[in-house]
Amino acid sequence: xxxxxxxxxxAPVEETAPQAIDSxxxxxxxxxxWLDAWRDLRRRPLFYVAVAIVLWVGAMAxxxxxxxxxxxxxDCLLANSNGGPEAxxxxxxxxxxxxxxxxVVWGARTSLLVGVLVVVITAAIGIPMGxxxxxxxxxxxxxxxxxGDIFFSIPYFLAAVVVMSVLSQYRNVLVISVAIGGFAxxxxxxxxxxEVLQVKNLEYxxxxxAVGRSRFSTLLRHVLxxxxxxxxxxxxxxxxxxITAEATLSFLGVGLGSDVMSWGNDIAQAQTSIRTAPMALFxxxxxxxxxxxxFIILGELVxxxxxxxARARR
Amino acid sequence: xxxxxVRRLLQAIPVFFGTTFLIYFMVFAMPGDPILALFGExxxxxxxxxALREQYHLDQPFIVQYFLYMKDVFTGNFGTTxxxxxxxxxxARTFPVTLxxxxxxxxxxxxxxxxxxxxxxxxxxxxxDNSSLVIALVLNSVPVFVxxxxxxxxxxxxxxxxxxxxxxxxxxxxxxxxxxxxALTIYVTxxxxxxxxxxxxxxxxxxxxxxxxxxxxRRVVPVHIARxxxxxxxxxxxxxxxxxxxxxxVTEGIFNIPGVGRTLYQAIILGEGPTVVTFxxxxxxxxxxxxxxxxxxxxxxDPRIRYV
Numbered sequence: 001x002x003x004x005x006x007x008x009x010x011a012p013v014e015e016t017a018p019q020a021i022d023s024x025x026x027x028x029x030x031x032x033x034w035l036d037a038w039r040d041l042r043r044r045p046l047f048y049v050a051v052a053i054v055l056w057v058g059a060m061a062x063x064x065x066x067x068x069x070x071x072x073x074x075d076c077l078l079a080n081s082n083g084g085p086e087a088x089x090x091x092x093x094x095x096x097x098x099x100x101x102x103x104v105v106w107g108a109r110t111s112l113l114v115g116v117l118v119v120v121i122t123a124a125i126g127i128p129m130g131x132x133x134x135x136x137x138x139x140x141x142x143x144x145x146x147x148g149d150i151f152f153s154i155p156y157f158l159a160a161v162v163v164m165s166v167l168s169q170y171r172n173v174l175v176i177s178v179a180i181g182g183f184a185x186x187x188x189x190x191x192x193x194x195e196v197l198q199v200k201n202l203e204y205x206x207x208x209x210a211v212g213r214s215r216f217s218t219l220l221r222h223v224l225x226x227x228x229x230x231x232x233x234x235x236x237x238x239x240x241x242x243i244t245a246e247a248t249l250s251f252l253g254v255g256l257g258s259d260v261m262s263w264g265n266d267i268a269q270a271q272t273s274i275r276t277a278p279m280a281l282f283x284x285x286x287x288x289x290x291x292x293x294x295f296i297i298l299g300e301l302v303x304x305x306x307x308x309x310a311r312a313r314r
Numbered sequence: 315x316x317x318x319x320v321r322r323l324l325q326a327i328p329v330f331f332g333t334t335f336l337i338y339f340m341v342f343a344m345p346g347d348p349i350l351a352l353f354g355e356x357x358x359x360x361x362x363x364x365a366l367r368e369q370y371h372l373d374q375p376f377i378v379q380y381f382l383y384m385k386d387v388f389t390g391n392f393g394t395t396x397x398x399x400x401x402x403x404x405x406a407r408t409f410p411v412t413l414x415x416x417x418x419x420x421x422x423x424x425x426x427x428x429x430x431x432x433x434x435x436x437x438x439x440x441x442x443d444n445s446s447l448v449i450a451l452v453l454n455s456v457p458v459f460v461x462x463x464x465x466x467x468x469x470x471x472x473x474x475x476x477x478x479x480x481x482x483x484x485x486x487x488x489x490x491x492x493x494x495x496x497a498l499t500i501y502v503t504x505x506x507x508x509x510x511x512x513x514x515x516x517x518x519x520x521x522x523x524x525x526x527x528x529x530x531x532r533r534v535v536p537v538h539i540a541r542x543x544x545x546x547x548x549x550x551x552x553x554x555x556x557x558x559x560x561x562x563x564v565t566e567g568i569f570n571i572p573g574v575g576r577t578l579y580q581a582i583i584l585g586e587g588p589t590v591v592t593f594x595x596x597x598x599x600x601x602x603x604x605x606x607x608x609x610x611x612x613x614x615x616d617p618r619i620r621y622v
Contacts, residue, residue, distance in 0.1 A: 149325075150332030153602050155560040158594045159337070161578075165587045166341050244457045248564060251459055252582050267460065278467055285460040293455035300451065 033229075037305035047301050053294035057287075060108035068102045093280070100280055103266055104287045110262035111243045111291065114177050118242035119235050121181030122188055127224075127231065129185065130192030134227075135200055135219045145193070148186045156183035157245060164254040171257045180245050188234055195227040202226075233303040240295030247288055263288045318613050326606050333598050334387070338380050341591050366588055369393045392596070395577070395589045404577060405596065411484050412566070412573035415493055416558045418486065422497035423504060424551045430501070431508025431547065432540055438513055450502035458499055462568045465495045479570040492569040496558065504550045511543035518542075549612055556604035560597045 041047045060067055093100060133144035163179035164171065199205065200223050208218045249255030250264030251271075258265055263284040270281035371382040386393070392401035430450070434443040453461075469491060470478030476491040477483070515521060516539060524538045525531075565571070567579030574597065581589035 146328055146332070149329050150336060153329050153333045153605070154336065154598050155557065155601055157563075158560060158597055159340075161563075161582060162337055162340055162591060162594050165582070165585075165590050168585070168587075240455065247457055248459055252564070252567075252579070253585070254582055267463075271463065274463060274467055275471060281463060285457075285463070289452075289456045289460065292457070293452060296451055296455050 033306065037302070040305040041301060044301060044305075046297055050294045050297045050301065053290060054298065057108050057112060057291050057294070060105050061112040062109075064105045064109065067105045068099075100266075100283050103261060104263070104283050106261045107263045107266060107284060107287070108291075110173060110256065110260060111246065111264075111288070113173050114180075114246040115239040115243045115295075117173065117177035118181040118184065118245075119239050121177060122185045122238055123231075123235060125181070126185035126188030127192060130189035131196055131219060131224055131227070133189065134193035134196030135223055136215075141193075144189075148189045148193075151183055152186035152190065154183060156180060156186075157248070159183040160245065160249055161252070161254055164249060168254075171255065171260075173256065173260075176246055176249060176255055177242075179249075180242055184238060184242070188231065188238070191230050191234055192227060195230055196223055199223050199227050229306045233299050233306070236299035236302060237296055240292040240299075243288065243295075244292055315613065319610060322606060322609055322613075326602065330599070330602055331384075333602060334384065334595060335380060337591065337595050337598065338383060342376060342379060369588075387595075393588075393592060395581070395586075395592070401592055401596075405574065408572060408574045408577055411571060412559060412562055412575060414484065414486070415489050415562060415566070415571060415573060416555060418489060418493035419496040419558055420551055420555050422494055423501045423554060424547065426497055426501040427504025427508050427547050427551070428540070428544070431505040432512055432535075432543070434505065435509040435512025435516065435543070436535065436539075438509075443509075446505070450505055453498050454500070454502040456499060458496070459564045459568060461495050461499050462492065462565060465491055466568065480572075481570055482572065484572065489569075489571060492565050492571065496562075496565060500554060500558075504547045504554075507546040507550055508543055511546055512539055515539045515543050545615055548615060549608070552608040552611055553605075556601050556608060559604060560601040 129144050129148060133141045133148070160176070160179040160183065163182070164176065167175055167179075205218060205222055208222050209215070213221070246255055246262065247264030247267065250262055251268040253268065255264055256262050258269075266284040267281055267288070270277070270284070274281055369386075371379045374382065392405070394400055395404060430446050434446050437443050456464075466478045469475050477488055480488050480492070521534060521538050524534045529538075559574075562571075562573060562575035563579050563582070564575075566573045566575035567583070570576065574593065578590065578593040578597070580586075581593060
């Protein structure tokens with residue numbers, strides 16, 4: 001502590017104008033980073049579009065029967081194979097004669113579940129790793145950062161391919177989420193560590209320790225909450241990326257089992273008849289793209305809203 | 315500079331052993347017979363099983379297995395692929411093709427990022443700026459394999475402007491379409507970096523000085539603004555180089571480009587687990603090496619980094 005003392009200059013009382021305190025009007029509207037960000041977001045039309053898409057896909061995932069009463073797996077008639085749209089089947093049929101629209105609706109559940117699980121796993125590993133490495137420094141930082149480097153240096157898609165190849169008997173939603181999130185956390189840990197390194201030298205952190213709060217409690221109460229901005233942005237975008245990763249793995253045949261309804265599986269199956277029936281490939285691809293886009297736009301808008309400099313520039 | 319190079323190379327050693335060990339650990343420390351697990355539902359022929367057990371030294375304790383495997387890797391003995399070809403030979407044949415594809419994609423990405431980023435930065439908040447961002451984000455959210463299918467179907471099959479698959483004809487022209495698709499799906503990051511640094515440079519003192527002494531924007535924009543904004547874009551592009559070499563699996567698979575990625579793609583599709591592990595390891599090692607080179611490039615471009 002003692003070596004820090006000289007770095008900080010405290011203005012003598014006579015230099016601090018006491019009127020400054022009186023000029024704060026208590027009636028002014030409250031303002032902090034999150035409130036400002038929220039006010040900013042509410043003024044941007046794209047925000048409503050992105051939220052509407054996320055809610056819509058979320059509703060499809062939770063209550064698919066609200067959107068379609070055609071069973072997606074049964075009632076598939078090979079007579080309808082690759083058939084065009086007809087009454088009650090607005091998007092036509094797959095190669096197996098299943099209703100494309102019903103499969104797109106039911107596939108939302110798998111994609112969103114994988115996205116959410118990956119984000120939970122990434123956060124559960126990445127936040128403690130990054131926060132502890134950045135806050136405690138010294139050998140703890142060296143050890144945790146080297147471990148992070150190793151995970152960071154294996155492209156997470158390739159790592160997931162290996163995990164899914166080894167666990168070929170257990171291709172379910174949980175395993176694929178662990179395979180993706182188990183490696184994706186390293187980027188989050190790096191981002192959070194860099195942020196914590198900046199925040200931990202701020203005056204309020206020192207004040208918290210000066211009044212006797214323990215190191216760990218300071219980390220939890222003061223440092224972490226003030227370092228979360230980039231984490232939230234990263235996780236929002238990571239949710240979209242995880243959905244893409246699942247679809248790509250399923251497309252390669254090392255994702256979810258072919259009996260699971262997912263957009264990736266449907267695209268993989270439609271791929272074989274791309275020349276004759278491209279629309280069966282188009283619709284699940286469109287659903288996938290729009291969902292990922294909604295999360296990316298949400299992440300970008302939140303990034304802008306949480307950055308006062310970017311707000312001022314606009 | 316020399317100190318920096320030495321330090322960076324020393325840092326790479328634990329990463330190198332860590333990554334290879336981690337992959338090896340994921341495969342061979344699993345309970346049960348790892349070789350059988352890698353085959354999934356297929357039943358391999360006993361001779362193949364025996365050869366693989368031999369290659370991976372499965373009669374030894376786990377840690378000994380790993381070091382024997384590393385010894386093989388360092389002596390250039392990567393083993394054989396599923397169909398019996400020497401992995402070293404396959405790499406010598408396929409790596410140049412992958413490199414060609416990735417170089418083309420990276421150059422296109424760089425050009426898109428610089429040109430669109432520069433115009434966006436100069437017209438900040440205007441129609442071009444907003445619409446180019448939305449377009450780039452849309453392109454960025456299309457999963458690569460979907461983008462490739464769309465390009466293959468519309469440009470390759472429907473319009474016939476480019477060959478829908480590449481095959482043995484690996485000329486620059488034949489691989490232009492897949493390279494362009496890759497570039498279009500990733501240029502958003504570079505574009506935003508360029509835009510950001512152009513906006514900063516526009517208000518910088520040296521730009522005001524240049525304008526004050528009467529230089530026209532024909533000279534100020536390329537020489538004073540653009541050139542000084544390039545460093546973050548260059549470093550970002552260099553970083554995507556490594557990621558792309560490791561990530562061409564899907565691209566090469568769909569466009570049938572005979573590179574390293576397609577070898578992995580086919581091994582994945584056919585469920586040839588041991589070959590998958592070999593090529594993932596090789597691609598990871600290449601990724602680690604490229605990232606070291608990229609870091610050294612940063613240090614050349616930006617001397618401040620050497621002293622961090």
